[in-house]
Amino acid sequence: MREMDAVIERRLTSEVTLVSQVSQYIVAAGGKRLRPALLLLMCGALGYRGEQRYNLAAVVEFIHTATLLHDDVVDESTLRRGRATANETFGNPASVLVGDFLYSRAFQMMVDAGDMRIMQTLAEATNVIAEGEVLQLMNMHDATLSEEGYLRVIRSKTAKLFEASARLAALLAQSSASVEQHCADYGQALGTAFQVIDDVLDYDGDVSEMGKNLGDDLREGKATLPLIIAMQRGTELERATIRQAIETGGTDQMAEIIAIVQQTGALQATRDAAAVEARRALHALQAMPQNPYSDALTQLASQLLARRS
Numbered sequence: 001m002r003e004m005d006a007v008i009e010r011r012l013t014s015e016v017t018l019v020s021q022v023s024q025y026i027v028a029a030g031g032k033r034l035r036p037a038l039l040l041l042m043c044g045a046l047g048y049r050g051e052q053r054y055n056l057a058a059v060v061e062f063i064h065t066a067t068l069l070h071d072d073v074v075d076e077s078t079l080r081r082g083r084a085t086a087n088e089t090f091g092n093p094a095s096v097l098v099g100d101f102l103y104s105r106a107f108q109m110m111v112d113a114g115d116m117r118i119m120q121t122l123a124e125a126t127n128v129i130a131e132g133e134v135l136q137l138m139n140m141h142d143a144t145l146s147e148e149g150y151l152r153v154i155r156s157k158t159a160k161l162f163e164a165s166a167r168l169a170a171l172l173a174q175s176s177a178s179v180e181q182h183c184a185d186y187g188q189a190l191g192t193a194f195q196v197i198d199d200v201l202d203y204d205g206d207v208s209e210m211g212k213n214l215g216d217d218l219r220e221g222k223a224t225l226p227l228i229i230a231m232q233r234g235t236e237l238e239r240a241t242i243r244q245a246i247e248t249g250g251t252d253q254m255a256e257i258i259a260i261v262q263q264t265g266a267l268q269a270t271r272d273a274a275a276v277e278a279r280r281a282l283h284a285l286q287a288m289p290q291n292p293y294s295d296a297l298t299q300l301a302s303q304l305l306a307r308r309s
Contacts, residue, residue, distance in 0.1 A: 001033065001036070001037065001040065003054045004033075004036055004040070004054045004057040004058050004061070006054075007054050007055055007057075007058040008027060008058045008061060008062070011058060011062075011105060011109060012024060012027065012105075014101065018090070018094055018098070019098055019101050021090070022069075022086050022090050022094055022095065022098040023065075023098055023101070023102065025086055025089065025090070026065055026068065026069060026086050027061075027065060029080065029081045029083060031081055033061060034162075034194070035060045035061065035064055035161055035162060035165045036057035036058065036060050036061045036165070037057075038162060038165045038166055038187060038190070038297075038300075039053065039056060039057045039060055039165040039166070039168055039169050040053055040057055040169075041293050041296050041297050041300070042165070042166050042169030042170070042183055042186075042187075042293075042297065043169040043172060043173065043293075044291070044292075044293030045169075045288050045289060045291060045293035045294040045297060046169055046170060046172075046173035046175055046179070046183075046288070046289070047173060047289070048169065048172045048173035050172060052112075052113055052172055053169070053172060055109055055112055055113065056109075056110070056113060056118070056168050056172070058109065059106045059109045059110050059122065060161065060164070060165050060168070062102045062103075062105060062106040062109070063102070063103065063106050063122070063125070063126060063129075063161060064161060065099075065102055066099040066100070066102035066103045066106070067099075067129060067133070067161075068080065069086055069087070069095045069096070069098060069099035069102070070095070070096060070099045070133070071133070072085040072086065072087050072088075072095065073087045073092045073095050073096055074133070074137065075216070075220050076220075077216065086098070103126070106122075107122075107123075110122050113172075115171065117171050118168060118171050118172075121164050121167055121168060121171065122164060122168070124164075125160050125161055125163070125164035128156050128160045129156065129157060129160055129161060131156055132153055132154075132155075132156025132157030132158075132160065133157055135152065135153050135156060135157070136153045136157055136222070139153060139222075139223065140220065140221040140222065141221035141246060141247050141248075141249065142221075142223060142246070143223055143231070143242070143243040143246040143247055145223040145228065146228070147225065147228055147229075150223065150224065150225055150228060151192070154191075154192060154195040154196070155188065155191075155192055157195075158191050158192070158194065158195040159187070159188045159189075159190075159191030159192045159194075159195065160188075160191070161191065162187040162188060162190050162191025162194070163184050163187040163188040163191060164184075164187070165187055166183040166184055166186050166187030166190075167180060167183055167184040167187065169183060170183040170184075178287065179287060179288075182284045182285075182286075182287040182288070183284070183288075185280070185281075185284040186281045186284035186285055186297070186301075189277045189278070189280040189281035189284065189301075190277075190278075190281045190300070190301055190304065192274075192277045193274040193275075193277035193278045193281065193301070193304050193305070194304060196225060196270060196271075196273055196274040196277065197271070197274045197304060197305065197307055199217065199224035199225055199226060199270065200225075200226060200267055200270050200271055200274070201307075202215065202216060202217045202218070202224065202226075203215075203226050203257075203258050203261050203262075203267060204258075204261075204262075204267050215251045215254045218245055218246070218249070218250075218251055218254065218257065219249055219251050220249060221246055221247070221248075221249040222246075223246050225266075225270045225273060226261045226266045226267055226270045227242050227246065227257075227261065227266070229264070229265075229266035229269045229270060230242055230257075230260050230261045230264045230266035231243065233264040233265065233266060234260055234264050238260045238264070241253060241256060241257065241260065242257055242260065245257055271305065274304070274305060275305055278301045278302065278304055278305055281301040282298060282301050282302070285297055285298055285301070
């Protein structure tokens with residue numbers, strides 16, 4: 001990860017001062033760096049030790065960071081990772097344009113790998129993520145969104161980059177098609193579980209640990225899985241309360257909605273859905289060589305369910 005950070009610092013430089021300022025601001029905010037960590041761990045599991053793994057780990061982090069910059073503008077977010085978002089600090093135009101810079105820099109860097117499959121994987125992932133963003137925008141304030149529709153969004157918007165990160169490791173290691181698919185399956189399942197748990201934390205998290213505002217999803221009119229399940233299980237009055245909140249983006253009844261989500265068992269049901277994905281990730285790992293890296297990947301999928309931030 002230190003090697004990857006050195007690549008990030010080197011490739012963030014720009015003669016345009018504002019580009020460097022905004023880029024450094026959001027990267028310095030830290031975050032879990034889960035996607036590049038996944039790529040590096042999978043490379044270790046498959047025995048790849050080449051320098052290109054640092055470059056592609058940085059590429060993955062740049063693409064993720066670009067999506068965060070654009071997301072926060074679209075969602076009108078003011079807080080991320082415990083401090084003001086880039087759009088709150090530098091304004092929307094700067095955030096959007098620097099997000100574009102990070103995308104284009106990532107594409108410059110992926111060319112360095114000199115592998116068409118790697119470029120295809122990242123180009124496809126970036127396109128699917130963009131489609132997921134638009135799909136989520138279309139679903140805003142839609143209280144009729146189904147569980148299937150919800151999963152389609154998060155598998156595009158969040159899980160796709162996890163999937164690509166794991167697949168890239170297999171491509172670098174020149175693994176068989178079968179192993180490559182198992183890697184991709186692990187990444188997709190892990191990314192799906194990660195987002196499902198993230199949606200639980202919007203109703204059951206610790207604000208000081210999460211670094212974002214509780215109830216942000218509801219404020220943005222997102223019908224996430226806890227709300228979808230609560231509407232399936234709740235009384236007519238409870239369904240009406242949640243429906244109105246989603247349609248208006250109102251958080252006036254936030255305490256009541258949290259109580260409904262808890263009383264209907266929707267939070268536990270959502271955690272159970274994440275557990276199914278985590279088990280799917282663990283199953284995919286069975287095709288991996290047994291070593292400290294694959295052990296860490298096993299631990300990562302297992303511990304994901306206990307995350308609180």
